[in-house]
Amino acid sequence: MPAVARPSPATAPRADNRLPLILDAAAGFFADKGYGYTSMRDIAGAAGMLPGSLYYHFASKEELLVAVYAEGVRRIKAAVAPALARDGDPWERLEQVCAAHLAALLEDSDYGQVVVRVRPDDAPVVAAQLVALRDEYERTFSQAVAGLPLPPRTDRRALRLMLLGALNWSQTWYRTGKESPQSLARRFVRLLRDPLES
Amino acid sequence: MPAVARPSPATAPRADNRLPLILDAAAGFFADKGYGYTSMRDIAGAAGMLPGSLYYHFASKEELLVAVYAEGVRRIKAAVAPALARDGDPWERLEQVCAAHLAALLEDSDYGQVVVRVRPDDAPVVAAQLVALRDEYERTFSQAVAGLPLPPRTDRRALRLMLLGALNWSQTWYRTGKESPQSLARRFVRLLRDPLES
């Protein structure tokens, strides 16, 4: 326990500068193969270290997942925030929010994918934390729906669940390149906005 | 213990057929914990046999999954078929199809859940078979959308993807008891049919 050498335990309590490397590696695998199909060895290998070394940074695989998941939520929220802040037509705003959500989910980074792909009960011990993080984001998303001028008695909850479900499920069939998140978002929102009954 | 029903030990030599038992057990676990989180021990235990005994019936865990998955698709198709066959208002028909789909997925049996929950690439060796099965069903579902009278240039593919996505994703948040598949289907279809833009 060196009491002097370290410049200042308060300002730099723990450097841990390879931490982002680990998070990136983990996010990559979790997004790609899922939590349960990823081993600590996979992650360590990709981060250029040995499995045991991961435990200096995270107490368990589950805690590592929480960290990745939290970062994923943070990024989706950050991606959606500008769209949400915009003034103007609420339908247009919803479309932009959806586009940002989709982009974060499908293309921008592994972190976003993790949030949609990993089911909280894959990691029972921390399931509650994951659910809380997910809920946190869904409240954000709700605001975009809440701002919509809708006929009275419209079921806004169903609207939100439907839209979010459609968006999230797209991870299942979406293939990069054929269509942009932006245009997909437009299609989906149009289907809701425009009357379909001829 | 029906004392009469059994035809005769000669005609029915002894097909205890614990095979459906195995399938049920597997379906239960796959639906509940996912494919990768289920062990052959789990399944064997629930079926009242030893792990090795499973291999008399299925050559591998993956083939067992295919059997469960196929049965799942069969059941969803069977559930949806009557609704699809109905004459009358196409929107009404779509609603009934969605209700049947949701019921099969959320309540009726584990088999339906497996089809939605298990990702084909969890079992790489048979992934193609699973995809084929899933596609087979989706073609069935498409018919309900195809029958809709829609304004020209409506994007029917997007409509199908959106609806199916919303339906399937419901597995994530749906909790039995609060709301019936029937009523949920009605809500979703209404949101599409009725104009939302005031």
Next chain:
Amino acid sequence: MPAVARPSPATAPRADNRLPLILDAAAGFFADKGYGYTSMRDIAGAAGMLPGSLYYHFASKEELLVAVYAEGVRRIKAAVAPALARDGDPWERLEQVCAAHLAALLEDSDYGQVVVRVRPDDAPVVAAQLVALRDEYERTFSQAVAGLPLPPRTDRRALRLMLLGALNWSQTWYRTGKESPQSLARRFVRLLRDPLES
């Protein structure tokens, strides 16, 4: 226990007419992959029956091996016998014996190969029987060496071990087609007969 139907329990105590089929299948695998690497399933499959059915014919895998091994020894002895019976030049006779031995071992059938390939202690329970069978043949082979007119004090035992070793080991490197057992036998015997020291 039908007392009448069977023609005559004494003359045909047990038909067992698929037995040769089983032996052939077993010989094939034992020769090819070795005893330990062959499963009863392999054999049953090749014989067109189920694994359990083999136990009607043989009490255990080990006993099946004994049967195959015995048949192998029988065949090698039968192949060598005519050459051994010949009159005339003893060196010529030895060459013919070696040629017959090699042919039985390398080309004629799987049974011969089994005798050379399978080590008695691969099947501990019956090891002694296998050794006895092998010894039985070696005594036969010895006669060909015993008949040789050799300088006094020649070590006939070493000669037999050397020749038999060279012959048996050929299974390791011999590839059908390049050279006949006949010509290989001639080469080996010549090396012994002719003086090499110039």
Next chain:
Amino acid sequence: MPAVARPSPATAPRADNRLPLILDAAAGFFADKGYGYTSMRDIAGAAGMLPGSLYYHFASKEELLVAVYAEGVRRIKAAVAPALARDGDPWERLEQVCAAHLAALLEDSDYGQVVVRVRPDDAPVVAAQLVALRDEYERTFSQAVAGLPLPPRTDRRALRLMLLGALNWSQTWYRTGKESPQSLARRFVRLLRDPLES
């Protein structure tokens, strides 16, 4: 707890190196029971560790075999090298080479035995490596034959195959104690060198 002997925890960080222990254990079993009849449990047990722990050192049973086999070839080559390097009578040299070969094979260590006992295709994945190793040694052995002054048109290849076969097959019947490798080698070489035809 030796307080002095250990040079310094810094220079010799802690290379317990139980690896040779594992190799020895594996060599012992492979030589004794054969590759396929040896389990990783056997080896681990003899090395004083748990089965899983072996995989820290070797990626698979097959790779472990390669390591043992390579060491075996190395040892036989090393044993034969001095004899091969000798000047003087080529027949005498051949005899010494054979004696060294036999000693390595029959008495000196399990490693040598493994090379002769284990058939490359017992471990299909690495079979090619094993064959390459074996060939490597056989080229060494060939030199001893190549140095022999022989009548023109003598078949040197057959001579090498015959001698090596006789030597290697001796593993089958040789029992320590009765006769030394040295004397056995002399017998074999004499049989070739001296004219047998009276």
Next chain:
DNA sequence: CATGAATGAGTATTCATTCAT
């Protein structure tokens, strides 16, 4: 003669984790 169904013990291998250094 043969099968259908199962057993129980064994196989190689994987994995999250630990901990002294």
Next chain:
DNA sequence: GATGAATGAATACTCATTCAT
């Protein structure tokens, strides 16, 4: 901060064998 070495429990799967039918 990280490693080398190991643990212990789990995993999918295999195999010789059994036995009622």
